[in-house]
Amino acid sequence: MSKKVRVRFAPSPTGPLHMGGVRTALYNYLFAKANNGDFILRIEDTDQTRYVPGAEEYISEALKWCGIIPVESPWIGGQYGPYRQSDRKSMYRAYADQLLESGHAYYAFDTPEELNEMRERMKAAGVAAPQYNAITRSTMKNSVSLSEDEVAKRLELGEPYVIRVKIPRNEEIKLKxxxxxxxxxxxxxxxDKVLFKSDGMPTYHLANIVDDYLMKITHVIRGEEWLPSAPLHVLLYRFFGWDEPSFAHLPLILKPDGNGKLSKRDGDRLGFPVFPLQWKDPKTGEVSSGYREKGYYPEAFINALAFLGWNPGTEKELFTLEELCEAFTLERVGKAGAKYDADKTKWFNQQYLRGKTNGSLVREFTEILKGENIDDKGVDLKQVVGLMKERATFVSDMLEGRYLFEKPATYDEKTIKKKWKEQSAEITTNLIFELDKIEDFTSDNIERSFKAFLDTKSLGFGAVLPIYRVFVTGLGMGPSMFAISALIGKAETITRLETGLNAMNGR
RNA sequence: GGCCCCUUCGUCUAUCGGUUAGGACGUUAGGUUUUCAUCCUAGAAAGAGGAGUUCGACUCUCCUAGGGGCUACCA
Structure with a gap:
């Protein structure tokens, strides 16, 4: 029997988790679930200077909102903890030492200035990408170039140093x-990447290998931006004598316009969120919008994200998280970057909104009404929601129907201009009279009377309905006027028509 | 610049040598609807270019072009 599948999502708490990160987490999660494995969350905070307060909580909350729940994490714990690299600090030095002893790493004493000088020197000499490598390390201050005594002395004096990997000079590194x-x-x-920093913390390169090994990670699924350093990681596994995990580098999510990977700025520029949750930068106070706050359902967000780089190979597009777990395979993940299409995410949301029961929509809509300080005046919200559902992408779109609770404050100018004719006042007066005669003020009855009214007067819909609508709702469009009238009741309908009539009298 | 990755409709993608190159979003037209939305129907829309391999290439190989990523004591 093969080893139990264990994958990890390892973000660093440098700010809000963006949707590309969420997708990486999602694919890891799906892969774990599809293979009866474990999905774990590890916080990679080896760079203390980039730590942003609130970022960890954001990551946790965002994943929770999406339903991507780890079985082990800094908050849940687990038998391979701790799950925050800063909490594992004391574990890394021994591994760096191990490499030092086996000759696969060395001390380097170069100051940032010296490093810069070296790079400038190399550039001046025509080297486009200066490297600290097998060639240049002999010219730098390190335990390869310096004598043993010299190194011992510098160490003794407490001179700051880093530990670098010693990359072999001439070797092909293959990874699958x-x-x-x-x-x-x-x-x-x-x-010769730095493995261990002068502040006593490992770099990502060391920490991620050590942690993945210790946490028994079997598959490393991460963004394509890691592909260039993957060979280094393979080398590290070899130096330690450990079996390397399988690697899968995911294609990036690109900007919808132009090119480049989707970044923080794009959202506000193009009018869609790039973050799952709203985020307020603790330093600048700048607020970035989130899918949750914009009214997206997590299932729509997840569904859209899943299809950015993966597809089931069938024509089915609507997948719940559970269904994704079953259908997901790495083989069906594409290689090319995907430009993000915000419209499609909206479409997914619309699909999920339609799938909701009226009862649950009422609960959501009630919250929104509360937030907008709108009193529903006892109107049957179930009917309201049923009426507005087909025309909404977000529950908040149903706010368009606020005229069901409030008299219109203004009348749509375009409709008035186009439809208010000389006879309109008379027609409307007659309409009021007809409506008033209806005993049982139901949508069907209103419709029947209305049509009969048109018949006897030889009028078309266009001569009556637009004015009827604009007086009652203030708008030039919307759902069935008969349903609307029935919902707000006979008295209110007639009052509004009269108000409209009076308003037009004055002009 | 160097290294690595990628390349089918505007966008996300199916196709795993032989298809009228399929679907979805968006878009266009028509129908339904009092209107808008929904819904229905129809349409436009793609294999970057060039060499090879092959009886046959979107599919395999190479080159070119384009795009992307990486190039820190950041992840």
Whole structure:
């Protein structure tokens, strides 16, 4: 029997988790579920200077909203904890030492200024991408170039140092990516990355390998931006003598317009959120919108995200999280970056909204009314929601029907201009008279009387209904006027028509 | 610049050598509707370019072009 599948999502708390990150988390989660495995959450906060307060909570809440629930995390715990790298700080040094001893790593004492000088020097000499590597390390201050005594002395004096990997000079490094197939990189193109920083923390490169090993991660599923450093990670596994996990590098989510990966700025620029939840930057106070606050359903968001780079190979498009868990395979993840289409996410939301029961829509709508300080005046919300449902993408769109609770404050100018004719006043007066005669003021009865009225007067719909609508709702469009009238009742309907008539008298 | 990855309708994608290249979003037209939305019907819309391999390439290989990522004591 093969090992139990264990995957991790490992964001760093440098700000709100953006939708690309959510998709990575989602694919990890789906892969775990599809393979009876574990999905774990690990916080990668090895860079203390980039720590943003609130980011961890944001990550946790965002995943929760999406239904992407880890079985182990900093908050849940687990047998492979701690799950925050800053809490694991003491564990990494031993591994760096192990590499030092086996000769796969070395001390480096170069100051940032010296590093810069080296890079400038190399550039001046025509090297486009200066590297700290097998060639340049002999010219730098490190335990490869310096004598043993010198190194010992510097260490003794407490001189700041980092520990770097010693990348072999001439070697082909092959790795098999589950999505891309074999990727081959020559070691000459990899530099001697810092593994252990002078502040006593490991870099991502060391920490992620050590943690994945210790946490028994079997599949590393992450964004394509990690592909260039994957060979380095493979080398590290070899140096430690550990079995490497499977790798899968996901294609990126690109900007809808132009090119480049979707970034924080794009959302506000293009009018859609890039974050699952709203985020307020603790430093600048700047607010970035979130899908949740915009009224998207998490199932719509997740469904849309899942289809950005993956498809089931069938024509089915609407998938619940559970269905995604069953259908998901890495084989069906595409290789190319996907431009984000905000319209399609809206469409998904509309689909899910329609699937909701009127009862649950009423609950949501009630909240929105409360937020807008609108009194429903005892109008049957179930009917309201039923009436507005087909024309809404978000529950908040149903606010269009606020005229069901409130008299219109203004009349749609375009409708008045186009439809208010000389005879309109008389027609409307007659209409009021007809409506008043209806005993049982139901939608069907109103419709019947209305049509009979048109017949006897030889009038078309267009001569009567638009004015009827604009006086009652203030708008030039909307659902059935008969249903609307029945909902607000005979008295209110007639009052509004009279008010409209009076308003037109004055002009 | 260097290294790596990628390339089918405007967008997301199906196709795993032989298809009228299919679907969805969007879009256009028509129908339904008092109107708008919904809904229904129909339409426009794609294999970056060039070489090969093959009886046959969207599919395999190479080159070119274009796009993307990486290139920190950041992840």
């Amino acid at each position: 990516d589950e999505i891309r197939g074999w990727v081959v990189v020559h070691s000459a193109n990899i530099d």
